[in-house]
Amino acid sequence: MSEIRSELKYLPSHEWARVEEDGTVTIGITDHAQDSLGDVVYVETPEVGATVSAGEEAGVVESVKAASDIYSPISGEVIAVNEALEDEPEQVNSSPFDDGWFFKVKPTDLAELEDALDADGYKAAIEAED
Amino acid sequence: MGLKTPLYSSHIDAGGKMVDFGGWDMPINYGSQIEEHHQVRQGAGMFDVSHMTVVDVTGSDARAYLRKLLANDVAKLDDKPGKALYSGMLNQAGGVIDDLIVYNRAQGYRVVVNCATRDKDLEWMNQQAAGFDAVVREQPELAMIAVQGPQALDKCKQALTPAQATAVEGLKVFTGTPVEDWFIGRTGYTGEDGVEIMLPGDQAPALWQALLDAGVSPCGLGARDTLRLEAGMNLYGHEMDESVLPLAANMGWTIAWEPAEREFIGRPALEQARETGTEKLVGLVLKERGVLRAGQTVIIPGSEQTGIITSGTFSPTLGYSIAMARVPAAADTQALVEVRKKQLPVSIVKPNFVRHGQSLV
Structure with a gap:
């Protein structure tokens, strides 16, 4: 069984969002997603300064097996990307919720996350998938 | 289940x-x-490759039967106990029904075919055995x-x-x-x-x-x-299937043209295709970020015809993406591949990237 963290918000497309103390939002893909994808070999994140929109494509993750689009759970300006993934994409597999984060957003409206799933909702979503 | x-x-x-x-x-x-x-x-x-289908062929006509059934010639195995041969099993049109390995055993021949093609292979092998003293028996x-x-x-x-x-x-x-x-x-x-x-x-x-x-x-x-x-090895259903000639799947070396009087199944179609020419199977190398995948279109500069990637992956040994692709005969050393809305430049190489741990690219 893959890990699901109670403090995070989720999209059914397997991204997670974490609201930091400073009000920024960190985004990555879930443990379930990395497990389904298998060994991650490339991550394409948006550039710092770019604008992302809730529910829209914001990057790509490629594993040995498949390519998968990344959707942003929230709208806003990208203020940081995880450059470590360029050399060590395997961090997405080993630490999907911590070292394997993708990018950080300064949100335009935090309330958008109310539309995202909570841990129970996401758990139900992946159980329905299997 | x-x-x-x-x-x-x-x-x-x-x-x-x-x-x-x-x-x-x-x-x-x-x-x-x-x-x-x-x-x-x-x-x-x-x-574990136990899912693969093992078929033993015995009987006084086993050799004659396989010389008709296979594009490669089991006569190459004569007086070589245990020797193995790689071959395509073709239909009348020259398309590949399956690729297989046949071993020469004291009791007859042992043929190893793919699992996904098991049913049609056995049906074809039994059908073609008519008129031969040859017994085709699966070893499940x-x-x-x-x-x-x-x-x-x-x-x-x-x-x-x-x-x-x-x-x-x-x-x-x-x-x-x-x-x-x-x-x-x-x-x-x-x-x-x-x-x-x-x-x-x-x-x-x-x-x-x-x-x-x-x-x-x-x-x-x-x-x-x-x-x-x-290793540049074909996978049935990707590099070849019943609509692809072995000549277009880098399997030309597995066709035993000599002796000319050996009438193996598919021979007339292959002889004709050899005259008119076919597409070819090549290797592709993408050194920039991105992964080539089966089904992507290969654009050949100066050619109206395109090719298609038959298998693609990230190469763990090389650290970049490689692929096999079936392309027009005119393809030379460079091409473009449509990867996720972008056209990425790739080099065309022989479909053989790593052997014994060493890069061949």
């Missing part, structure tokens, strides 16, 4: 992630596909374990009885030998040295455990695919 090989429990015990493969429950990996890949290139890994009770890698033979010998180890010791490349009710072939699908062991299914879990104890890593179908692709 899929079919299970005799090693199903061994896979679960080893943490295998099971997926459906041609109706069989098979391990895709046991954790990391890339780690398993490296084990085979640098040490020794093993694969056999399991098969492939042990591959630079340390495969050494580690394998530790897991075997002295008699079996001696047999492995004396095995030449692409040759097999019986040892009691086992058949051990120095063959594989990875581009590394190693053996494939066919044995009664009830003995397979003990051999698997002995190999584990000898330090051989279990490897899943994921690593098997990246290894064979780096």
Whole structure:
């Protein structure tokens, strides 16, 4: 069984969002997603300064097996990307919720996350998938 | 619920992630596909390939039958006990029904075909046997374990009885030998040295455990695919199928044109295609970020015709993406591939990227 963290918000497309103390939002893909994808070999994140929109494509993750689009759970300006993934994409597999984060957003409206799933909702979503 | 090989429990015990493969429950990996890949290139890994279909062909006409059935010529195996031959089995139009390996055994021939094509292969083989004194018999009770890698033979010998180890010791490349009710072939699908062991299914879990104890890593179908692709080996349903001629699948070398009077199935169609020309199977290398995938379009500069990627992956050994593609004969050294709305430049190379751990690119 893959890990699901109670403090995070989720999209059914397997991204997670974490609201930091400073009000920024960190985004990555879930443990379930990395497990389904298998060994991650490339991550394409948006550039710092770019604008992302809730529910829209914001990057790509490629594993040995498949390519998968990344959707942003929230709208806003990208203020940081995880450059470590360029050399060590395997961090997405080993630490999907911590070292394997993708990018950080300064949100335009935090309330958008109310539309995202909570841990129970996401758990139900992946159980329905299997 | 899929079919299970005799090693199903061994896979679960080893943490295998099971997926459906041609109706069989098979391990895709046991954790990391890339780690398993490296084990085979640098040490020794093993694969359960019991899902593959083993067919024995016996009878006084077995040789004559296979000389008609196969594009390669089993006469090359005459007086070479244990010798193996790779061949396509073609339809009348020259398309590939399946690719296979045939071993010359004292009792007749042993043919190993793919699992996904089992039903149509057996039907075709039986149909074509009409008029020959040849018996086509599947051997479903056999399991098969492939042990591959630079340390495969050494580690394998530790897991075997002295008699079996001696047999492995004396095995030449692409040759097999019986040892009691086992058949051990120095063959594989990875581009590394190693053996494939066919044995009664009830003995397979003990051999698997002995190999584990000898330090051989279990490897899943994921690593098997990246290894064979780096080695430039075809996968049925990708590089070829019934609509593709072996000439367009880098299998020209498996067609035995001589002797000219041998009327193998598909020969007239191939002779005609050899005159008019066909597409060709090439290798592609993408050095920038991105992964080539099966189904992507290959654009050939200066040509109206496009090609298609038949298999593509990230190469764990090389650290960038490689692919095999069927392209127009005019393709030279450069092409573009449509990857996720972008056109990326690729180099065209021979479809052979890694052999014995070394890059050929």
